[in-house]
Amino acid sequence: MDWTHAMPAISAAFLASFVEVVEAFTIVLAVGTVRGWRPALLGTGAGLAVLAALVIVLGPLFSLIPLHALQLVVGVLLLLFGMRWLRKAILRSAGIIGLHDEELAFDKEMAQLQSEIAARAAAADWMAMGTAFKAVVLEGVEVVFIVLAVGAGHGLIVAASLGALAACALVLLIGLIVHKPLAQVPENTLKFVVGVMLSAFGTFWVLEGLGRSWPGADLAIIGLAIGFAVAAWAAVRWIKRQKQFAVRAGT
């Protein structure tokens, strides 16, 4: 494996997966705390099986699509996905929308599950299992997309999968040690970085998909990432400054 080519894909998959796995872990932990670990782990296992099936089915399909068409489609999807994350991260950093709070998400999930279990005690285990399953599938689908998208263009699906698996292992390890929601994870900073990386990947693949090669080949991804990061940082600064002016004008 050529690590120079593989590292951007592996690190993008690792960071993006880390954010998603933290969110899924919060819900599985809530299920385990409220209803016990059997339904939580069964739901998680079933969810992981569905995700593995998705990778096994979709992965080989990618190799059937002509390379330029694949690069263009993947590039556009990465752009939509990455710029959506980057937009949200900018607005959160600038204080326009609230930060995601894992402890709050954990408390909300516990309260909702407790009230559902109280209402339908007979199906409590199934409900708990379903909640864990849904969390793993919904968050995991994002991980699967990222792995396939950043890996497909260069035949790096296995490398990107390793990045995602490393993120899963790390979250589980930290989770086992602290045994509570991972509220200290700088989620917005991670989303900012991932948004920048995926937007850079997307821009890169779109042009390659149109049959044009970037000057500097793969190194262009780094240049694009720097460009997106600088623009996003400038936008945060600008919005914060505008907010300060508005506050001063109002006082």
Next chain:
Amino acid sequence: MTLIATIAKELIGLFVDDGSLAVAVLAWVGVISALVTLTGLNATLAGGLLFAGLIVVLIENVLRRAQRK
């Protein structure tokens, strides 16, 4: 059925959060694609235009959202 609907909704939500951002990104990619196909634009110019346009789309979107608050 509810689960499938939720997953489908989540899948769409992966790519579309603010509709105007998604539309603007798709439109700009379409413009560059047309320019490359019709005028044979070279890689450096096409890449520069693609990147610059995406930055403009992103900045315009977040500034508009920030003003709406």
